[in-house]
Amino acid sequence: MIDGATNFISLLLLGLFLGMRHATDADHIVAIATIVSRQRSMRDSMLIGAAWGVGHSITVMVVGGAIILFGVVIPPWLGLSMEFAVGLMLVLLGILTLTGLGRGLGGRGGQAHNHVHAHGDYVHCHRPGHAPQFHGHADEQTPLAALDRSWLGGLPVYQWLRPFAVGLVHGLAGSAAIALLVVTIIREPILAVAYLFLFGVGTIVGMMLITLLVVAPFALTAVNLPRFNWQLGVASGLISFAFGLFLIYDIGFADGGLFSDNPIWQPH
Numbered sequence: 001m002i003d004g005a006t007n008f009i010s011l012l013l014l015g016l017f018l019g020m021r022h023a024t025d026a027d028h029i030v031a032i033a034t035i036v037s038r039q040r041s042m043r044d045s046m047l048i049g050a051a052w053g054v055g056h057s058i059t060v061m062v063v064g065g066a067i068i069l070f071g072v073v074i075p076p077w078l079g080l081s082m083e084f085a086v087g088l089m090l091v092l093l094g095i096l097t098l099t100g101l102g103r104g105l106g107g108r109g110g111q112a113h114n115h116v117h118a119h120g121d122y123v124h125c126h127r128p129g130h131a132p133q134f135h136g137h138a139d140e141q142t143p144l145a146a147l148d149r150s151w152l153g154g155l156p157v158y159q160w161l162r163p164f165a166v167g168l169v170h171g172l173a174g175s176a177a178i179a180l181l182v183v184t185i186i187r188e189p190i191l192a193v194a195y196l197f198l199f200g201v202g203t204i205v206g207m208m209l210i211t212l213l214v215v216a217p218f219a220l221t222a223v224n225l226p227r228f229n230w231q232l233g234v235a236s237g238l239i240s241f242a243f244g245l246f247l248i249y250d251i252g253f254a255d256g257g258l259f260s261d262n263p264i265w266q267p268h
Contacts, residue, residue, distance in 0.1 A: 011186065015195040019202020022178075023053070023210055027086055027243065028170060032207060034093045034240040035163050036215045037233045038100075040222050044159070049211030050204055051160035052167035057200025059171025061193075064179030068192045074176045076265035080251055080258040082172040087247030089169050094241025097233060 022028075032052055039045045066072040178199065186192040221229040251257055256264035 008191065011191065011195055012198050015198040016202040019199040019204075020206035020209075021202075022174070022199070023203050023206030025174075027090065027173075027247065028052075028207070029210060029214070030236075030240050030243050031090060031093060031166050031170065032163070032211055033214045033236045034090075034097050035166065036211055037097060037218055037236040039215050040219050042212060042215065042219065045211045045215040045219075046208045048160060048163045049208040052163040052170075052211075053200070053204030053207040055164040055167025056171040056174075056203055056207075057167075057197075059168050060175040060178055060200055060203075061196055063172065063175035064182070064196045065193055067176065067179040068183060068196070069189050074265075076263045077258065079176055079265035080263055082176070084248065084251045084258050085169050086173045087244045087251060089166060090240045090244030090247065092244075093166070094237045094239070094244060097237030097240065 032049060035052075036045050036048055039048065067074070179196070182192045182195055186195055218229060218232055221232065252259050254260075256262060
């Protein structure tokens with residue numbers, strides 16, 4: 001009886017630990033770094049990490065639970081499609097970040113701007129001077145300000161909807177692999193679902209810790225080193241875009257990929 005209880009607790013603790021480790025996967029870190037690149041608040045960043053983790057955990061519980069409880073089989077084309085969506089999402093995140101940060105890059109005649117400043121959490125640069133002819137835009141015309149004025153701006157939690165949606169997509173890509181692994185080591189369905197739940201809790205905690213580490217350089221350089229802060233933002237956008245393109249090619253067009261004649265899906 002004691003051995004059974006010990007094994008039960010050990011398996012659940014293993015799920016919690018592996019969930020925290022799962023949060024450190026490269027595609028997860030790239031996505032969250034791109035999302036929090038404009039954040040200056042440690043508290044808000046932790047909430048963003050939690051929103052990503054909740055979205056990820058919901059998908060893992062739904063898809064993984066269906067596999068464990070009902071024996072749902074994921075065909076190769078569907079499994080590859082779920083992973084392919086992660087690549088598309090990373091490319092989109094990179095484009096959105098670079099578009100926002102790049103508004104202040106070009107000047108008349110192709111001259112580079114050299115005055116860096118911020119509008120809230122939107123950092124950019126332009127020619128010296130604060131008159132309208134130097135500014136190139138009104139304060140309310142930044143990409144983030146436009147988003148704030150949209151219908152999303154009326155939602156109290158709209159700033160966490162994006163990481164939540166990103167987490168949902170990441171959960172799609174990894175849920176089947178996680179569930180299939182659980183099935184091979186846990187035969188009891190209820191215990192397997194409990195394992196998935198704690199795996200999700202571990203993922204949420206792990207991502208909250210990661211966002212704290214990621215946002216620290218952005219927060220520390222926002223005021224005193226705005227140009228370096230801007231460069232960090234550009235770097236995060238470029239990495240997200242490049243890594244997304246790599247995933248799109250590897251999952252979609254390499255041998256055995258989604259668009260090949262013989263798609264082969266090996267959950268990992």
